[in-house]
Amino acid sequence: MKIWKRSYLGIVALSLVVMTSIGFTYYSDLFFQIKKSITIFSDVFREVSLNYVDPVNPEKIMETGIDAMLSTLDPYTVFIDESDNQEINIITRGKYAGVGLEVGARGGNLVVIAPLDGYPAYRKGVKAGDIILQVNDHKVTDLSPEELQNQLRGEPGTHLSLTVKRYNVEQPITFNLVREVIVIHNVTYYGYINKDKTIGYILLSHFSENAGEEVKQAIKKLRETSDLKGLILDLRNNPGGLLSEAVNTLDNFVKPGVEVVRIKGRDPESNTPYYSSGNPLYLNKPLIILQNHGSASASEIVTGALQDLDRAVIVGTNSFGKGLVQVIRPLSYNTALKITTAKYYTPSGRCIQAINYTHDKNIHNGKIHIPDSLRKSFKTKNGRTVYNGNGIEPDVKLPEGNESLLEIALRQHSMYFFFANKYVSEHKNFNIKLNNDSLFHAFKDFIDRKKFTYETNTGHLLNHLRSQLKQQKLLKQAEVHLDSLQKLVNKQYNLEFEREAPEINKELYLELVSRYQDSKNQIKFELKHDRYVRQAVQILQNKRKYHRLLSYVKN
Numbered sequence: 001m002k003i004w005k006r007s008y009l010g011i012v013a014l015s016l017v018v019m020t021s022i023g024f025t026y027y028s029d030l031f032f033q034i035k036k037s038i039t040i041f042s043d044v045f046r047e048v049s050l051n052y053v054d055p056v057n058p059e060k061i062m063e064t065g066i067d068a069m070l071s072t073l074d075p076y077t078v079f080i081d082e083s084d085n086q087e088i089n090i091i092t093r094g095k096y097a098g099v100g101l102e103v104g105a106r107g108g109n110l111v112v113i114a115p116l117d118g119y120p121a122y123r124k125g126v127k128a129g130d131i132i133l134q135v136n137d138h139k140v141t142d143l144s145p146e147e148l149q150n151q152l153r154g155e156p157g158t159h160l161s162l163t164v165k166r167y168n169v170e171q172p173i174t175f176n177l178v179r180e181v182i183v184i185h186n187v188t189y190y191g192y193i194n195k196d197k198t199i200g201y202i203l204l205s206h207f208s209e210n211a212g213e214e215v216k217q218a219i220k221k222l223r224e225t226s227d228l229k230g231l232i233l234d235l236r237n238n239p240g241g242l243l244s245e246a247v248n249t250l251d252n253f254v255k256p257g258v259e260v261v262r263i264k265g266r267d268p269e270s271n272t273p274y275y276s277s278g279n280p281l282y283l284n285k286p287l288i289i290l291q292n293h294g295s296a297s298a299s300e301i302v303t304g305a306l307q308d309l310d311r312a313v314i315v316g317t318n319s320f321g322k323g324l325v326q327v328i329r330p331l332s333y334n335t336a337l338k339i340t341t342a343k344y345y346t347p348s349g350r351c352i353q354a355i356n357y358t359h360d361k362n363i364h365n366g367k368i369h370i371p372d373s374l375r376k377s378f379k380t381k382n383g384r385t386v387y388n389g390n391g392i393e394p395d396v397k398l399p400e401g402n403e404s405l406l407e408i409a410l411r412q413h414s415m416y417f418f419f420a421n422k423y424v425s426e427h428k429n430f431n432i433k434l435n436n437d438s439l440f441h442a443f444k445d446f447i448d449r450k451k452f453t454y455e456t457n458t459g460h461l462l463n464h465l466r467s468q469l470k471q472q473k474l475l476k477q478a479e480v481h482l483d484s485l486q487k488l489v490n491k492q493y494n495l496e497f498e499r500e501a502p503e504i505n506k507e508l509y510l511e512l513v514s515r516y517q518d519s520k521n522q523i524k525f526e527l528k529h530d531r532y533v534r535q536a537v538q539i540l541q542n543k544r545k546y547h548r549l550l551s552y553v554k555n
Contacts, residue, residue, distance in 0.1 A: 041065070073340070076326050080336040095184060098153045099160065099177045103132065103145050106414040110140050110148050112164070117518055120177045121162070128515055129421040130164035133172055154179050168425040186211040186245075189523045190218035193533060197226040199540055201533070203234045203523065204249070207241030207298035212248025219252060219281045230286045230540035232533065233302075236316065240297025243274070243325060243344070249302055251278045253287060253311055258347075260305040263325050265342030286546050287312040288536040291394065296320035303392045304346035310382040310550045314394040315536050321354025321391030348378035350388040382551055395549050398535060406496050407503060409454030410447075416511040419446050423512060430516040435505050443508055444497065 045065070049058045066079045100119025101112055112130040115122040132140050135151045143151070152160070156179055163174045189203040200222040202215060215233075222228050240246075243261070250260045254276040262273045289303050289312050300319045306312035325342040345351050375387045387393065403411075410416060423430075423442075432439055497504070506529055514522050527533050539546050 074324065076322075076324060077337070077339045080328075080338060082334045096153055096182055097156045097158075097179045098149075098182050099162070099179055100182050101126065101152060103148055103152075105145055106417050110143065110145060111417070114514065114519070116182065119182055120180060121175070124175045124177060126162065126164065126175055127166065127424075129417065129424065130166050130173075132162065132164055134161075134163040136161055156180050166425075167421040184208065185214065187214040187218050189520055190222060191524070192222070192226065193232060193527065193537060198228065199230040199232065199537060200226075200228050201232045201234065201527065205238055207238070207245040207249070209242065209245065211241065211245035212251060215249050216252050216281055223281070228282070228285070230288070230537075231282055232288045232290060232536045232540070233312075234290045234533075235295045235299040235303060236290050236292045236532070237294035238296075238299040239294065240299050240301075240322070243298060243301065246298035246301040247274045247276070250305055251276050252281050253283065253306065254280060254309060255283060256280075258309065260309075260347060261301050262345045263342040264345065265325070270342055286540050286543070288540060289314050290532050290536060291316040291319050291392065292400075292532075293317055293320055293391075295392075296322040297324075300352050300392050301344060301346075304350070304352055307386065307392060307395070308347040308350075308378075308380050310380050310384065313396065313539060313546060313549045314392065315396045315539070316394050316398055316532055317400055318354075318393055319352070319391035321352055321389075323351045323353030348380060348386060350376070350378045350386065352388065352391050354389060354391045384550075396535065396539065398532060401531075404496070404500055404503075406454060406500050407507070410452075410504070410507070413452060415443075415447050415450070415452060416507055418450075419443050419508070420511045420515050422446065424515050430512055432512075434509050435502070439508065440501060440505055443504070 099121045100116035101121045102114045104113045109131045114128050115126045158179050186206045188205045193199045193201040202218045258276045259273050264271045324340045329337045375389045
């Protein structure tokens with residue numbers, strides 16, 4: 001027995017020596033490769049910078065080299081230079097210094113989409129619809145919305161002048177603004193969704209600092225005025241953020257001590273489970289999560305945990321499928337590297353990564369199409385089957401809304417936006433109700449005067465036929481028939497407007513509401529007509545259906 005024990009201990013000791021030796025050899029080789037590669041790269045960089053036939057910008061070619069290196073990894077590993085460092089504050093702390101403007105491109109111009117309530121631009125009178133001409137002395141004609149946004153940002157307390165053109169105002173208007181810290185709230189709206197105030201709704205747009213606390217405060221406020229019997233947490237188009245805030249958000253719904261997510265990286269020491277903690281404010285009561293393809297990362301951590309624990313019913317479409325963890329590493333000269341270091345796994349053990357996280361151009365649209373037969377199955381707490389490899393699949397799947405060609409064209413040409421500019425210049429108040437015929441006809445007259453046109457599917461086929469006949473020199477002979485077909489196409493064009501009138505009225509009304517009321521009232525209007533929300537309310541009002549969706553049904 002003693003001989004066996006000594007032999008066993010000897011084998012263990014030898015194994016540890018061999019493993020240590022292997023590890024040491026691996027890292028020695030790795031460090032040597034790194035040192036060798038840096039030396040070669042440095043030599044090339046110096047030679048090009050000093051001896052290339054034309055003068056070069058060392059900073060520019062170095063940045064190009066860094067970008068090329070990172071392009072061999074994944075889309076989420078990126079270099080953040082000094083000028084973009086404010087992005088770190090936005091990502092992690094949900095704040096930046098600026099004047100409080102949401103800007104975008106409309107009709108070939110850079111325009112104000114919305115001034116943020118209470119911030120410098122709003123207080124000075126900048127309005128949605130204003131066309132931006134200049135920031136300080138710089139014309140913005142050739143800038144992208146992102147580049148313009150960077151010009152508007154800066155250090156708190158610094159000044160800038162903003163020159164805009166406003167509809168029906170002859171001369172440009174210049175606003176003198178002072179930048180201040182802009183705080184982006186994670187919870188952008190909360191309230192009751194039904195008349196008897198028993199079903200609450202929380203819109204969580206980001207997972208930056210304090211997201212979990214903001215959700216907690218929203219639940220507290222809802223419970224102060226009502227017996228909350230159901231809750232909807234809306235994570236649609238929430239791109240994620242901090243892992244810690246995803247866990248803090250889950251603390252509101254899950255009892256303490258439950259594993260809610262686990263991360264696994266290249267370094268075994270980075271394999272870390274995260275557990276719920278604290279006192280949940282909303283425990284064991286009906287909960288629905290809304291998600292869509294824009295729900296990613298931290299959103300999927302929350303949704304995946306609540307699904308695996310059978311704590312919530314998930315409603316919507318498949319989530320984005322980003323199961324990768326990034327950390328921000330500070331570098332020299334106020335730069336940083338956002339780098340993927342691990343994957344995260346939901347409580348059942350599945351990784352929801354659905355996107356190819358390398359830059360493999362051979363994969364169509366960046367998607368890995370995994371056959372169902374190759375996807376691995378996992379079990380929720382109640383024994384329901386869930387799968388990996390395709391994001392978080394909802395428990396109640398809703399078809400994605402398909403816009404008609406007419407709706408798409410009206411958006412592309414910013415017709416709602418420019419009509420609202422005109423309407424606001426002529427009306428101080430907006431008291432019209434939804435589906436107002438006079439408003440719809442005024443909009444139709446406006447786009448007719450603007451000579452708005454779009455090509456229907458039938459019109460496209462007719463134009464193609466006309467082109468083919470012209471090439472074959474048969475156009476004159478077919479002209480009479482083509483004119484008859486064109487009349488039918490024109491008739492279809494007008495019928496399309498009538499058919500899409502309800503949707504056009506809704507979009508038109510929403511654009512006008514955004515000009516006359518604050519963002520909260522705009523969201524209230526949207527929620528009244530939101531099919532995802534309607535579906536969620538129906539489930540919450542049917543207890544049997546809610547519990548059946550979370551129960552394992554034996555075949």
